[in-house]
Amino acid sequence: MEGPGDRAFRLLNEYSSGFMVSQVLFAACELGVFDLLAQAPEPLDTAELATRLGTSLHGTELLLDVCASLELLTVETKRNRAVYQNTDLSTTFLVRTSPTCQLHMLLYLSRTTYLCWGHLAAAVREGKNQYKRAFGVPSEQLFTAIYRSEAERLLFMRGLAEIWSVHGVGVMTAFDLSAFSVICDLGGASGALARVCASLYPDSSVLVLEVPEVVRAARSLFLSTVEAPVSFREGDFFKDPLPEADLYILARVLHDWTDEKCSELLAKIHHTCKPGGGILVVESVLEEDRRGPLTTQLYSLNMLVQTEGRERTPAEYRSLICSAGFQDFQLKKTGKIYDVILARK
Numbered sequence: 001m002e003g004p005g006d007r008a009f010r011l012l013n014e015y016s017s018g019f020m021v022s023q024v025l026f027a028a029c030e031l032g033v034f035d036l037l038a039q040a041p042e043p044l045d046t047a048e049l050a051t052r053l054g055t056s057l058h059g060t061e062l063l064l065d066v067c068a069s070l071e072l073l074t075v076e077t078k079r080n081r082a083v084y085q086n087t088d089l090s091t092t093f094l095v096r097t098s099p100t101c102q103l104h105m106l107l108y109l110s111r112t113t114y115l116c117w118g119h120l121a122a123a124v125r126e127g128k129n130q131y132k133r134a135f136g137v138p139s140e141q142l143f144t145a146i147y148r149s150e151a152e153r154l155l156f157m158r159g160l161a162e163i164w165s166v167h168g169v170g171v172m173t174a175f176d177l178s179a180f181s182v183i184c185d186l187g188g189a190s191g192a193l194a195r196v197c198a199s200l201y202p203d204s205s206v207l208v209l210e211v212p213e214v215v216r217a218a219r220s221l222f223l224s225t226v227e228a229p230v231s232f233r234e235g236d237f238f239k240d241p242l243p244e245a246d247l248y249i250l251a252r253v254l255h256d257w258t259d260e261k262c263s264e265l266l267a268k269i270h271h272t273c274k275p276g277g278g279i280l281v282v283e284s285v286l287e288e289d290r291r292g293p294l295t296t297q298l299y300s301l302n303m304l305v306q307t308e309g310r311e312r313t314p315a316e317y318r319s320l321i322c323s324a325g326f327q328d329f330q331l332k333k334t335g336k337i338y339d340v341i342l343a344r345k
């Protein structure tokens, strides 16, 4: 029987080794373990995997066995040797060719987010993001710091697109949007969520507003599991006039910014929006008392180490959105990571 002290120590141990679990997942992705196993016609043993990955026999064996304990791989003993295969989890989410692959977000978390989290104590002390400490880049212009290089921009865009192959339909059907004929996704990145929207509402036209470098990348890469027509417009949603639309989508945009910047953006949208038009906010929403969900609380810390923003409660979104002049505030909890808010002018 587990006593209270046992439980406490088990939890402590679980939390302190949590970073090792993340690193095992990241390393297996970086090394290409899951893609290699997906391409192999049969389960592979350690020696074959090590040879093809160009890795050490010893290190590979340790990594693979942890992956098996984490249900990222299966292991079987055949003729006295361990052979490994992908599980349903890795086949669905970690193999590059899967339509619901999440690999690029994991690589982004591994190469950028994790390094900012290495300075969490400093972030909490200072109350600001850690690009300067982690990468030596100034963080006055948030997206100049986030897009440190072309490779970084492409990885972030790919990573952001991936979640919508899993939750895009749930998010875009939380409310019936068929009455909105022109829809503008502000900061819509690669257009992945916009394409889900266009495929669900084929009578609406969908436009993505993004900064020029992202529009250029979005045009050359197609980062969506759904084929649907969307157009792109280059612009800065803080500085330039906004396109005319009946519905403005803000997905994972408000959480990047301070209350002041959010209010500025929302007031600008309200000014451009037609009466009867609306705004659709897609975010991971905290419980009213901030006691959960744990994932959203962690995302809020992630916004601290990586952005100028935070995750917010329903009351905080209501206050920001209604102060900008919008009415009929409605929140739909999807039960998944991202929730949806609709409000009207």
Ligand code: SAM
Pocket: 143, 160, 161, 186, 187, 188, 189, 193, 209, 210, 211, 214, 235, 236, 237, 238, 239, 250, 251, 252, 253, 256
């Ligand atoms: N909406 C997308 C999604 O949920 O997958 C992307 C969210 S991403 C966290 C925020 C996006 O806002 C980035 O793609 C960034 O380029 C864009 N963005 C940031 N500042 C912007 C600005 N001033 N004008 C237009 N887009 C901007």
Ligand code: ASE
Pocket: 113, 252, 253, 255, 256, 298, 299, 302, 303, 306, 307
């Ligand atoms: C942002 C979203 C993300 C800014 C930085 C980010 C994500 C990772 N880093 O708007 C994707 C969402 N995941 C998390 C952990 O917040």
